Amino acid sequence: MACDVLVVGGGSSGICAALQSARAGAATVLIESAHQVGGTMTTGGVNFPGLFHAWGRQVIAGVGWELVTKAVALDDGRLPDFTRPTGRCHYNHQILINIPLFVALAEEALVGAGVTLHYHAAPVRIKALSKGWRVHTAAAGNLRAITCRQIVDCTGNGSAAALAGFERLQARARQPGTFIYRINPNTDLSKFDADELQARYDAAVKEGVLQRNDCRWSLLNYLQRGGDTANYVENADNSTAEARTRTNLRGRAAALRMLRFLRSIPGLENTRLESMSPEVGVRETYRVRGEYLITHRDYTSGKRWKDSVCHAFYPIDLHRQATGVQPAHLEEGVVATVPLRALLPKGSRNLLVAGRCISSDQRANSALRVQATCMATGQAAGAAAALAAQHGISPAEVLVEEVKALLMSHGAIVPG
Numbered sequence: 001m002a003c004d005v006l007v008v009g010g011g012s013s014g015i016c017a018a019l020q021s022a023r024a025g026a027a028t029v030l031i032e033s034a035h036q037v038g039g040t041m042t043t044g045g046v047n048f049p050g051l052f053h054a055w056g057r058q059v060i061a062g063v064g065w066e067l068v069t070k071a072v073a074l075d076d077g078r079l080p081d082f083t084r085p086t087g088r089c090h091y092n093h094q095i096l097i098n099i100p101l102f103v104a105l106a107e108e109a110l111v112g113a114g115v116t117l118h119y120h121a122a123p124v125r126i127k128a129l130s131k132g133w134r135v136h137t138a139a140a141g142n143l144r145a146i147t148c149r150q151i152v153d154c155t156g157n158g159s160a161a162a163l164a165g166f167e168r169l170q171a172r173a174r175q176p177g178t179f180i181y182r183i184n185p186n187t188d189l190s191k192f193d194a195d196e197l198q199a200r201y202d203a204a205v206k207e208g209v210l211q212r213n214d215c216r217w218s219l220l221n222y223l224q225r226g227g228d229t230a231n232y233v234e235n236a237d238n239s240t241a242e243a244r245t246r247t248n249l250r251g252r253a254a255a256l257r258m259l260r261f262l263r264s265i266p267g268l269e270n271t272r273l274e275s276m277s278p279e280v281g282v283r284e285t286y287r288v289r290g291e292y293l294i295t296h297r298d299y300t301s302g303k304r305w306k307d308s309v310c311h312a313f314y315p316i317d318l319h320r321q322a323t324g325v326q327p328a329h330l331e332e333g334v335v336a337t338v339p340l341r342a343l344l345p346k347g348s349r350n351l352l353v354a355g356r357c358i359s360s361d362q363r364a365n366s367a368l369r370v371q372a373t374c375m376a377t378g379q380a381a382g383a384a385a386a387l388a389a390q391h392g393i394s395p396a397e398v399l400v401e402e403v404k405a406l407l408m409s410h411g412a413i414v415p416g
Contacts, residue, residue: 003027003116004389005382006135006148008123011039012049012064012371013355013378014154015106019063020382021152022113024406026389029146030115031137033122034279036103037110039156041371045180045277047102049371050094051313053082054335059311062412064375067109068095071102088329090315118144126151126163131392132350133164150385150395151351154378157239158288158357166345168286171362175283175319176213177236179251181276183222183229183259185268192267194220204261213321214254223262231255234321239285251280283319283369290359291396292341299336299364300328307400308337308415309384309407310376314367337415338368340400343381349394354381376412383407 005021007014010032022028030037040046049068052060072079075098086092110117121139132149153160158168197219204210213232215222222229233251237243255276262271292305300316313335315327330336342359343352355374356365367373383406384395391398404414 001029001144002147003029004148005029005150005152005385006031006133006146007152007154007382008160009039009154009156009355010034010037011154011156011355012041012374013381014039014152015067015110016062016064016375016378017152017154017354017382017385018115019109019113020379020410021386022110022115023063023410024383024386026386028115029118029148030110031118031121031123033120035119037106038099038103040281041097042099042103043278044281045099046178046281046371047097047099048091048094049097049375051090051370052372053093054311054313055333056083056085058082059313059335059413060372060376062376062379062407062410064372064379066411067102067106068097070105071097074105075101088327090327090329123160123163126160128164149350149389152381152385153288153351153353153357154355154381156282156356157285158353159239161288161345161348161351161353161357162286164348164351166348166351167289169289170286171284174235174237174285175366176232176234176321177247177251177280177282178230179233179254179277179280180228180230181255182274183226183262184272184274185223185226185262186270186272187267189220189223192220194218197265200265210257210261211254214258216324231258232319232321233280236280236282237285238279238282247280247282252276284356284362284365286357287365288353288357288359289346290342290353291344291346292339292359294338294342294358294360294364294368296361296363299367300330300334302330302334302336304337304415305339307340309340309380309400309403310338310373311413311415312336312338312368312373312376314370314373316363317366317370318363336367338373338377338380340380340384340395340403343377343384344396350388352381352385352395354378379410379412380407
């Protein structure tokens, strides 16, 4: 099989990279190791992408925004009032997405644009050619060799870049993942005493029946949240099949422990586990060292470069196992940007990265990893890859002005 652009990973960034590449006229293939596109937003259950707006104006649009708004409209949903300031409640501008509907709409858009989709597939070997790459993939029942001019790594782990021989970065203390599931206590919670419930939970932890992080909040709050129940999964990692397996086993085991514990409490015997996300949502694994590394100071100062290709807007959002998350919001009026060089692995040719694994330090990445920004970096990478393939050059040689013009012609907002 041969193509112009191969996108590896079908999460938020991969969908947008593939859509932009194909709509720009490049023959595009998208491979995804799971059973559906969407990544953390769909398979991980974090179905509230943001943030597309900052300080009363839209800063991220394009193909990702197109899919999000289509999903909301077809589900008879409502967008937040983006003109109302959120203050420190940034989550008020996040958008609730119907997961299966979004998957179906994304697939429809990808197929309609001419993207070739391969599910349950992952690269196992990548070899540089004089004018591109040969990528060997493995999937259930078959092996495949794909020859392409450009690769866009949207794996979230930088795994394609690593197979191609480029450096990845990893923090000493990785952030925990989150496993999202739905618990229904099937009872009137007003009759329960919060302190008594918490004492039961603490005793169960002390006895080894539960683990401390099986419940992120007070137990009563956990029950009241019901449809948005979640627990941290320490050292969550999906960068290899083995790590992904261990991570998901731990997440589901925690949900099962909580169900059995709750059903042992008088009055909660009818508690039911109604649903769970297919996988643990992973926040952080590896980042790829790029031609430029975005620092925490770059991000929080709203620094702009000549090659800035998209905006980014979210608080610094580091999660810790013991303390949870305490977002550090940007100062009023500040909007971060992402330079094209942060999407180019250092010393590479014919390769870009997008989404969670872009070149950045851990603190900056804690904000850059969110879905709206992943969509924006994915679309930017897809544009650069398509232009590079069409011109027979490497993405670093593509004129930034040409990338920006292509992005704007497809609805994206680019820094001025």
